Amino acid sequence: MPVLHGLFDLKEGVVEAEFKHSLDVFVDHLQDKGFVVGCRLMRREPHEGFERGRPSQTYYVAVEFRDLAVEQACYEYVAADQEPIRTLHRAMNSKVEPRSTSFFLCSDV
Secondary structure: OOEEEEEEOEOOOOOHHHHHHHHHHHHHHHHHOOOEEEEEEEEOOOOHHHOOOOOOOOEEEEEEEOOHHHHHHHHHHHHOOOOOHHHHHHHHHOOEOHHHOEEEEEOOO
């Protein structure tokens, strides 16, 4: 199962619940379209024993897809920047510090 991993920080003044709501609306739309299987939003918790080599970002999101073909179709759908995904994507991204973002795609071995 392919998973899109994202690391990021929220913009100063953005409340976590506000971002989570916009992420949920965005992901729900992609699930309704049949692209996304699941999504998890997590916050990095400081831990003295695991701090070596840690990412600097506070937040992590994992978006799961059924297969790589579906992930690619989802990427193309979002990249086309058409309504309604344009508004949903921008509402979510407007809460994220753009210089902090890092995304990578992985799939099972």
